[in-house]
Amino acid sequence: MLVYLSTSLRFTVFFTTFLLGLIMGSFLNCVAMRVLSGESVVKGRSHCMSCGHRLGALDLIPLLSWLLLRGKCRYCGSKISARYPISELVLGTVYVLILAKYDLTLRALELIVLCSILLCITLCDLDKHIIPDRFIVIGIINRIIFILISGNIFEELKLSLIGAFSVSLPLLVLSLILDKILKKDTMGGGDIKLFFMAGMYFAWSVNFLVLFMSAIIGIFFGLLSKKNEKNQIPFGPAISIGYFFGMLVGSELISLYLGLF
Numbered sequence: 001m002l003v004y005l006s007t008s009l010r011f012t013v014f015f016t017t018f019l020l021g022l023i024m025g026s027f028l029n030c031v032a033m034r035v036l037s038g039e040s041v042v043k044g045r046s047h048c049m050s051c052g053h054r055l056g057a058l059d060l061i062p063l064l065s066w067l068l069l070r071g072k073c074r075y076c077g078s079k080i081s082a083r084y085p086i087s088e089l090v091l092g093t094v095y096v097l098i099l100a101k102y103d104l105t106l107r108a109l110e111l112i113v114l115c116s117i118l119l120c121i122t123l124c125d126l127d128k129h130i131i132p133d134r135f136i137v138i139g140i141i142n143r144i145i146f147i148l149i150s151g152n153i154f155e156e157l158k159l160s161l162i163g164a165f166s167v168s169l170p171l172l173v174l175s176l177i178l179d180k181i182l183k184k185d186t187m188g189g190g191d192i193k194l195f196f197m198a199g200m201y202f203a204w205s206v207n208f209l210v211l212f213m214s215a216i217i218g219i220f221f222g223l224l225s226k227k228n229e230k231n232q233i234p235f236g237p238a239i240s241i242g243y244f245f246g247m248l249v250g251s252e253l254i255s256l257y258l259g260l261f
């Protein structure tokens with residue numbers, strides 16, 4: 001559909017999508033933080049995490065506020081983490097890439113919601129090493145909504161269930177066996193639930209590719225964060241990045257690979 005638009009209109013669509021990603025990134029940072037701290041997601045104005053001062057409209061402009069305030073709170077001067085502008089920028093870019101690949105389709109919208117959920121999961125896992133169940137549930141509900149409006153409910157549901165179990169089930173069995181042998185928790189239950197939820201959105205082949213990619217990314221993260229006190233590898237972000245690449249180039253990589261034989 002986008003190819004039929006004039007260049008200026010297409011630019012407008014992409015730019016608006018990017019801005020929407022920035023705004024959502026800013027909002028989801030706040031959501032992730034509130035979920036972790038147990039605050040209500042909908043009630044209460046945003047406030048500085050150090051001094052508690054209420055933030056005005058000027059402090060809440062995605063990207064720009066952080067840049068103009070040079071990463072410091074306007075009221076108490078304490079540092080504001082660069083994770084805010086970075087995740088806003090990342091989500092804006094992610095939205096644009098999904099739109100470029102999937103055009104103005106329902107699938108694009110579905111994946112944009114999935115990526116927004118993956119951002120929340122990434123932020124929570126980086127911060128507290130947990131993947132809150134409510135994000136898994138929202139991801140499952142989102143997929144079910146799009147299955148219901150797909151017009152091909154039975155086929156979509158079948159593909160979704162195969163995708164959901166393709167990686168999560170083998171991982172669950174493997175982790176139960178390893179737990180028995182090593183007598184400790186080997187794999188986070190959150191990671192397995194994440195593979196179940198995000199797995200619903202893709203074919204089993206893409207899921208296996210994502211497992212492979214996220215293992216490599218996770219090990220890379222592990223090497224980078226060796227100083228981390230608990231010595232846990234944050235696999236949530238690795239899996240999220242894996243699924244992002246899966247949706248952008250997954251099927252292309254798989255046909256390229258199959259073409260080798």
Ligand SMILES: [Zn+2]
Pocket residue numbers: 048049050051052053073074075076077078
């Ligand atoms: Zn402050």
